[in-house]
Amino acid sequence: MQKLIFFSLFIFLLSCKKETQNQEIFIIPKPVKIEYAQGDFTINKNTTIIYDKNIENLDKVAKYLHAEILKNLNLDLKINISEKKQKRNSILLIPDTTRSLGNESYNLRVTKKNIKITSFAANGSFYGVQTLLQLLNTNEINGKINYENLVPCVKIFDKPRFQWRGMHLDVCRHFYDVDFVKKYIDLLALHKMNTFHWHLTEDQGWRIEIKKYPRLTETGAFRPETMVGKNWDEFDSTPHFGFYTQEEIKEIVQYAADRFITIVPEIEMPGHSLAALTAYPEFGCTGGPYEVAKTWGVFDDVYCAGNDSTFKFLEDILSEIIELFPGKYIHIGGDECPKTRWEKCPKCQKRMKNEGLKNEFELQSYFIQRIEKYLVANNKKLIGWDEILEGGLAPEATVMSWRGKEGGIQSARMGHDVVMSPNSHCYFDHYQADPKNEPLAIGGFTDLSKVYNYEPVPDELDEQESKHILGAQANIWTEYISTPEHLEYMVLPRMCALSEVVWSDKQKDFNDFKTRLKRHVLRLKAKEYNYRNMDF
Ligand code: ACM
Numbered sequence: 308m309q310k311l312i313f314f315s316l317f318i319f320l321l322s323c324k325k326e327t328q329n330q331e332i333f334i335i336p337k338p339v340k341i342e343y344a345q346g347d348f349t350i351n352k353n354t355t356i357i358y359d360k361n362i363e364n365l366d367k368v369a370k371y372l373h374a375e376i377l378k379n380l381n382l383d384l385k386i387n388i389s390e391k392k393q394k395r396n397s398i399l400l401i402p403d404t405t406r407s408l409g410n411e412s413y414n415l416r417v418t419k420k421n422i423k424i425t426s427f428a429a430n431g432s433f434y435g436v437q438t439l440l441q442l443l444n445t446n447e448i449n450g451k452i453n454y455e456n457l458v459p460c461v462k463i464f465d466k467p468r469f470q471w472r473g474m475h476l477d478v479c480r481h482f483y484d485v486d487f488v489k490k491y492i493d494l495l496a497l498h499k500m501n502t503f504h505w506h507l508t509e510d511q512g513w514r515i516e517i518k519k520y521p522r523l524t525e526t527g528a529f530r531p532e533t534m535v536g537k538n539w540d541e542f543d544s545t546p547h548f549g550f551y552t553q554e555e556i557k558e559i560v561q562y563a564a565d566r567f568i569t570i571v572p573e574i575e576m577p578g579h580s581l582a583a584l585t586a587y588p589e590f591g592c593t594g595g596p597y598e599v600a601k602t603w604g605v606f607d608d609v610y611c612a613g614n615d616s617t618f619k620f621l622e623d624i625l626s627e628i629i630e631l632f633p634g635k636y637i638h639i640g641g642d643e644c645p646k647t648r649w650e651k652c653p654k655c656q657k658r659m660k661n662e663g664l665k666n667e668f669e670l671q672s673y674f675i676q677r678i679e680k681y682l683v684a685n686n687k688k689l690i691g692w693d694e695i696l697e698g699g700l701a702p703e704a705t706v707m708s709w710r711g712k713e714g715g716i717q718s719a720r721m722g723h724d725v726v727m728s729p730n731s732h733c734y735f736d737h738y739q740a741d742p743k744n745e746p747l748a749i750g751g752f753t754d755l756s757k758v759y760n761y762e763p764v765p766d767e768l769d770e771q772e773s774k775h776i777l778g779a780q781a782n783i784w785t786e787y788i789s790t791p792e793h794l795e796y797m798v799l800p801r802m803c804a805l806s807e808v809v810w811s812d813k814q815k816d817f818n819d820f821k822t823r824l825k826r827h828v829l830r831l832k833a834k835e836y837n838y839r840n841m842d843f
């Protein structure tokens with residue numbers, strides 16, 4: 308009888324332990340499948356990271372894990388190349404020999420003996436590592452976040468729902484330096500996002516060094532002053548300047564690649580180009596002079612579509628961009644291009660006549676198609692905002708649907724790939740709570756639950772058409788966001804919600820997300836991100 312009591316007590320204690328463990332797992336974005344088990348794996352100074360050298364780039368994942376454990380647990384673990392499969396007290400990054408996993412999928416198995424992350428490719432392993440790092444419990448003592456070295460025994464299978472899991476950043480309205488861009492990329496990595504859309508040129512500033520046209524940054528990266536708040540005729544008398552050298556761009560591209568993030572550079576055309584025209588006025592319809600914009604909005608002065616030398620100029624720029632960014636997509640903007648100058652410009656009108664173009668929308672389409680030919684000839688794919696549909700879509704273009712979902716629906720039906728980024732749900736420059744209590748924003752209202760409940764695949768599309776929805780991304784325009792702290796505040800925690808939209812299963816539970824988020828914000832705090840505190 309006594310034995311039975313002891314046995315029952317033992318089982319009871321085990322089940323209590325299991326309960327605690329369940330509550331200690333708060334992963335964002337939520338994995339596809341979690342099976343809980345008993346016990347923990349302890350990471351100690353003798354734990355070894357072992358990776359399979361036959362998977363390309365797995366050494367990068369091992370190094371990343373090593374650096375994170377050093378940062379979080381102050382343990383400088385050894386890294387080895389795998390010889391034997393089984394090993395005690397190790398974290399093994401191993402190949403999926405069954406080839407049942409996709410490139411971005413992983414299996415994570417934690418036992419008391421070791422931790423195994425199985426994947427087909429290094430990307431999958433990297434996401435397994437992100438999950439592993441989120442299994443380390445955190446606690447807060449006197450405002451300082453500490454990580455514990457116990458990893459609960461668990462079996463996780465995970466894969467993303469969408470292939471395009473993006474975040475955008477406008478570094479033109481306000482410039483953000485290399486260190487901040489890296490910190491932003493780290494935030495994407497933490498949330499298993501894989502695409503960083505870098506908005507590099509604008510009316511208010513050109514932010515990337517182009518060797519062939521040095522004035523783009525000498526002149527175009529500078530504006531003498533900026534409008535104050537929403538007062539269109541009041542200026543701050545403070546010069547704003549900043550750009551990335553090509554060396555810095557390479558450094559950031561590598562930093563992102565080490566985190567399995569592809570950068571999509573955006574070089575705006577034909578509109579939003581005042582900074583470039585200020586530096587090289589000969590490529591505008593009137594010939595200038597122009598001035599880097601000090602206010603926000605949409606400007607009439609755009610690239611001249613009638614001038615062949617404009618295309619030469621843009622192709623020269625794109626050739627340097629192509630060299631710098633190894634990803635397959637180049638974003639060419641295409642949004643908000645007034646036709647005012649083209650209507651009056653003899654060169655633009657001549658082009659329309661010669662090419663048989665009925666109106667200026669078709670001239671815009673001619674412009675984009677000509678640029679697409681150049682990109683395709685250089686093994687790149689063109690992506691643009693949904694205005695590129697107007698006047699006829701370029702044959703191989705991918706469309707980023709921002710003015711709602713309609714552009715996305717229309718493009719998918721035409722057989723074009725689409726990234727959903729509607730301003731109704733994915734604009735993180737919009738207010739996230741009652742404007743009364745929030746810092747000045749551009750407008751709108753997109754709170755956490757709205758982002759969380761966003762569904763990127765429109766109901767209107769059938770199964771075949773839906774396959775063209777590559778995924779979604781959030782955009783952060785920085786007219787009213789001039790500091791890293793404010794930017795992080797706008798992004799967090801909405802980006803945590805977006806990460807579940809693009810990664811996790813379609814069936815989602817906002818209350819469950821909020822419970823996990825409450826713990827997840829400790830990770831953000833530990834990494835010194837600013838975030839909007841929500842009342843959960
Ligand atoms: C945009 O927000 N103008 C793409």
Ligand code: ZN
Pocket residue numbers: 591592610611612613614648649652653654655
């Ligand atoms: Zn013109």
